[in-house]
Amino acid sequence: MDLKAVKEAVGSLGKIPDNIYNDLFQPATKKAGKALETVLDLSNTILLPIKLLNLLADSKISVFEHNIRKYEENLKNIQPESLTEVRPELGLPIIDKLTYTTNEYLSDLFINLLTSGSKIETQGFAHPSFVTLITNLSVDEAQILHFLSNVILNKRDNTIPCIWYELEDNATKGIMPLSSPKTGLEEELDLLFPESMTFYLQNLEIQGILLFHPREMVDKEEIYTNLEEQYNHEFEEALDVVRSAKGCNNTPICEKGYYQLTDFGKKFIAVAVNKKMQQYI
Structure with missing residues (x-):
């Protein structure tokens, strides 16, 4: 995955270690790379590089890493010809939520929605308003x-x-x-x-x-x-x-x-x- 745009967004905050991006968004993970490319190119709009730095400093990067890994597992079930880029209006707020959502019930909702937005057959049903809907739900709901x-x-x-x-x-x-x-x-x-x-x-x-x-x-x-x-x-x-x-x-x-x-x-x-x-x- 091309991470140049993401790294440049950090600007004067300092250098993010290459292994952070290499571990979270491995080039070998071609499906995740294709689906999230545009989203990550625009990640500076949600201050994702800054948040990753903060998570790294507080040793909380594992939450985001865990959620991204689950997303990658979901993508394995999508045929290459069905894979598509996630729309930024859907992907950006979800990626933001995945940096701190720890409850499995709620994180699964975000990850499943992101997965649906990565598939041609379901992308039209993955409405951006669903992100807010999930935010309005409790764990019990x-x-x-x-x-x-x-x-x-x-x-x-x-x-x-x-x-x-x-x-x-x-x-x-x-x-x-x-x-x-x-x-x-x-x-x-x-x-x-x-x-x-x-x-x-x-x-x-x-x-x-x-x-x-x-x-x-x-x-x-x-x-x-x-x-x-x-x-x-x-x-x-x-x-x-x-x-x-x-x-x-x-x-x-x-x-x-x-x-x-x-x-x-x-x-x-x-x-x-x-x-x-x-x-x-």
């Missing part, structure tokens, strides 16, 4: 997307059934929520903050990945029954508090609905989460 992609591939299903509890005022017919939607995912996944599942689903909806269908059921009565059994104790506890209030005249209701992966979400998962999903875009 990235794990949820991995789980959802596997459910789609194994069960051909892109929905997440949910239930929630409400109270209907018998006099006014007004509705008072007793709980947020419950999916049971916090029991299936090893999340850092399982108590934040409601917020995670809301954020995935805000990002355009999921769409909430309230009071609509999918054909999974058994799952809804299991959810009712799973959360019944929480419902009863909340209901006891309400019943203890004077003048209570409410009817408890268990509502059902589901979250569904959007077409936008499918494209994002296909290019950033699980490449096996590319059959659906």
Whole structure:
């Protein structure tokens, strides 16, 4: 790879040891060289040479090196005729993220997106806005997307059934929520903050990945029954508090609905989460 432009960007900061570039962007790695050539030529715009110097000084260069190695491994699965240069508007912010992103779930999203941008067949779906989308995700949300992609591939299903509890005022017919939607995912996944599942689903909806269908059921009565059994104790506890209030005249209701992966979400998962999903875009 031609590293002249990158080295010149350092200017008066001093000489970057040749082995840094030789180790990270080996000429022998022809695929990575071809895909990232333009991105690295413009790397001074994100101060990459300066950041590499700082990482080297702080002995933290291994984070970037590890992420680049994973990208190179991904490229091995791309045929030479399908390889293309990554667009700078996609590659530059991702390369920047890879200098400090240590969590494997999140770094994999960036690396997979960069890989998709390196392939002719998927480059058009590797939208630059996906970089910001990944930045807006937590580690737990990235794990949820991995789980959802596997459910789609194994069960051909892109929905997440949910239930929630409400109270209907018998006099006014007004509705008072007793709980947020419950999916049971916090029991299936090893999340850092399982108590934040409601917020995670809301954020995935805000990002355009999921769409909430309230009071609509999918054909999974058994799952809804299991959810009712799973959360019944929480419902009863909340209901006891309400019943203890004077003048209570409410009817408890268990509502059902589901979250569904959007077409936008499918494209994002296909290019950033699980490449096996590319059959659906």
